[in-house]
Amino acid sequence: MNFERRNTGSKRASATLLSRAERLCRDKNLRFTPMRRRVLAELAASPEPLTAYDLADRVREEKRVAPVTVYRALEFLLDAKLIHRIVIRNAYTPCDHAPHHDATPVFLVCTHCGTVEEIPSETFQHDLSGTIAEVGFRPKSRVFEIEGECARCAKRQPASAI
Amino acid sequence: MNFERRNTGSKRASATLLSRAERLCRDKNLRFTPMRRRVLAELAASPEPLTAYDLADRVREEKRVAPVTVYRALEFLLDAKLIHRIVIRNAYTPCDHAPHHDATPVFLVCTHCGTVEEIPSETFQHDLSGTIAEVGFRPKSRVFEIEGECARCAKRQPASAI
């Protein structure tokens, strides 16, 4: 079983991701603006997830930006499923596994080097711990949380009237 | 299969949790100070997870406290495994399932009423989606993240030299 190593800033990985983004936006008629491209490029070029403020700093080297601008770009990229948010780091990382998953993948976040490995959740559903062992990752702590509507609320508001 | 409903502020649940905390601290020679007791009691009395600042407000009704004091109490309670942190809410909630799990449980967080249901992870490992369906929860999004040491780092620093 072989999981793609996270792009370690190689031009190849970035280029791939950027062109994927371009194609996707063309197809879905979304606007891949310079700011969005820039933010995605920074994420693709980074070996580890970056926070919004990290990104703001990097973009600022070239052009003055406020954090909120970065957050807006991130929101767009998240919606387009081009990136993920790594909750336990308050940080963002490009999506490695093209569009072939709608299910949330599992992320393996290294406490030492900070890199993130992305495991498609079909694999996960199947046999999580085996897979983790296979990639040589030594888990120390986990975040598994599911958000949704509880039974009582679902009963009260039958048609998901949120 | 029946998962305990989260304590909805009932005096019973609080009393149980508090006495469990007392016993645990006595046994392990930890100090269950008034501040720690107070924070735990507020969490136990709340139907939903509370943030550190929520807690500070509640404690302040009685006595002036700075957020940092609450964070310290929370840290203690987390270490003692008396509470959990709900990452996707930046909030804290009492631990419902006494000491019988070392494995991280799965939390079902209702987007509507905010309550949290705690599911032991043995069950989870076994058949997550089945269990969730059984309790009537309708998942909308999930956070499954694993922190640890990646294969490369483990190789570089054999004996987990962190």
Next chain:
DNA sequence: CGATAGAATGATATAACATAACAGTCAACG
């Protein structure tokens, strides 16, 4: 009992992450 060492808390400041609100700019389309 009083000294003292370690733990806990108080107080203040500041860092880090995120959003609100409104004004200005750009780009596509008729």
Next chain:
DNA sequence: CGTTGACTGTTATGTTATATCATTCTATCG
């Protein structure tokens, strides 16, 4: 070209979390 809607700029502020150093409490020992 002008209008509309999407995007970005700007400023302010909200929210979550930590750093630092002073003070108080508590258990223990001489």
